[in-house]
Amino acid sequence: MKERTFVALKPDAVKRKLIGKIIERFENKGFEIVAMKMIKLDREMAEKYYEEHKGKEFYERLINFMTSGRMIVMVVEGENAISVVRKMIGKTNPAEAEPGTIRGDFALTTPDNIIHASDSKESAEREIKLFFKEDEIFDK
Numbered sequence: 566m567k568e569r570t571f572v573a574l575k576p577d578a579v580k581r582k583l584i585g586k587i588i589e590r591f592e593n594k595g596f597e598i599v600a601m602k603m604i605k606l607d608r609e610m611a612e613k614y615y616e617e618h619k620g621k622e623f624y625e626r627l628i629n630f631m632t633s634g635r636m637i638v639m640v641v642e643g644e645n646a647i648s649v650v651r652k653m654i655g656k657t658n659p660a661e662a663e664p665g666t667i668r669g670d671f672a673l674t675t676p677d678n679i680i681h682a683s684d685s686k687e688s689a690e691r692e693i694k695l696f697f698k699e700d701e702i703f704d705k
């Protein structure tokens with residue numbers, strides 16, 4: 566089933582100049598990038614985005630990291646995009662992510678684990694809406 570997922574290249578990916586290498590993997594796999602832009606999260610947006618982690622031991626570090634620099638956000642489209650992209654990015658903790666996955670190949674620690682991708686249809690819809698207006702997403 567053709568579907569859309571939301572992907573963010575986190576501040577460490579931009580700082581380390583990995584944007585091209587990561588996008589290349591999605592294009593090589595056969596996905597279409599139907600929306601993309603550069604953003605910088607402010608504290609309010611980061612807190613809204615990571616609401617579920619409020620109160621956790623790593624929350625402050627996570628918010629500081631996510632607001633530390635610019636990011637790339639995109640909408641990736643293709644067959645089973647949500648589950649396939651999650652597989653391609655690898656486990657949340659890069660030390661446990663398999664080699665061959667994006668986190669397995671490019672990261673070693675959290676919260677600076679390079680990339681985020683939606684983990685369900687509901688979160689994909691929510692996250693795409695949070696970052697893109699309808700007319701910023703292109704079908705053709």
Ligand SMILES: Nc1ncnc2c1ncn2[C@@H]1O[C@H](COP(=O)(O)OP(=O)(O)OP(=O)(O)O)[C@@H](O)[C@H]1O
Nearest residue numbers: 623626627656657675676677678680681682683684
């Ligand atoms: N134990 C931890 N210590 C530090 N940072 C963490 C830890 N666990 C998660 N994080 C950070 O919070 C983010 C969100 O965690 P979550 O458990 O939702 O994982 P995820 O769904 O793989 O991540 P993301 O939402 O970024 O794709 C992680 O990607 C990572 O940057």
